[in-house]
Amino acid sequence: MKTIRAILFAAALAILSITASATTNQFFSATTPVELIAKAPETGTTTSNQKYTSYMYSGTLPNTDEYTVGVGVYPFQVDATGLKVIADAFVASAPGAKVLKAGPVTVDGQPAYIQSVELPDGGRTIRMAWIGTFKGNRLYQFVFATYMDVQNTDMVAVGTFFTSITLN
Numbered sequence: 001m002k003t004i005r006a007i008l009f010a011a012a013l014a015i016l017s018i019t020a021s022a023t024t025n026q027f028f029s030a031t032t033p034v035e036l037i038a039k040a041p042e043t044g045t046t047t048s049n050q051k052y053t054s055y056m057y058s059g060t061l062p063n064t065d066e067y068t069v070g071v072g073v074y075p076f077q078v079d080a081t082g083l084k085v086i087a088d089a090f091v092a093s094a095p096g097a098k099v100l101k102a103g104p105v106t107v108d109g110q111p112a113y114i115q116s117v118e119l120p121d122g123g124r125t126i127r128m129a130w131i132g133t134f135k136g137n138r139l140y141q142f143v144f145a146t147y148m149d150v151q152n153t154d155m156v157a158v159g160t161f162f163t164s165i166t167l168n
Helices: 002-007 080-092 155-163
Strands: 021-024 028-032 042-045 051-060 066-073 098-107 110-121 124-135 138-147
Touching: 028 066, 028 155, 080 098, 080 110, 080 124, 080 138, 098 124, 124 155, 138 155
Parallel strands: none
Antiparallel strands: 021 028, 042 051, 051 066, 066 138, 098 110, 110 124, 124 138
């Protein structure tokens, strides 16, 4: 899954677990079938030369299904106008990716944008569900990814992940 690791905030994936885990921190809470492990925060600069900090949490199941949450903290208020742009940039960062379905949704009372994406990875195909949303000066990205040939993906757990999101 080298492609997913590069796409999902260039993060190394960590500890495996098969029990449901509720991740709660200063940014969000969500329920996943694997513990989401925090990566060290990273700083960056926006295209308008403003500093920001990004936080990434991820976990991989033994069947290679991946759950990832990225949070960007900015020195300005974030709003819904950029969600589609961010969704497009997410897809553009993955060579050969195509959007299967996309549109506006609501997450924890906030405007959000969701898309399902398919992309090649060697001789396999990865399918992802991505939700981008915001609250105050934070941009949130929630991602689930699986190889299409994985037979034992727990779709109930995937649904629980996306419907359990609370923005802090």
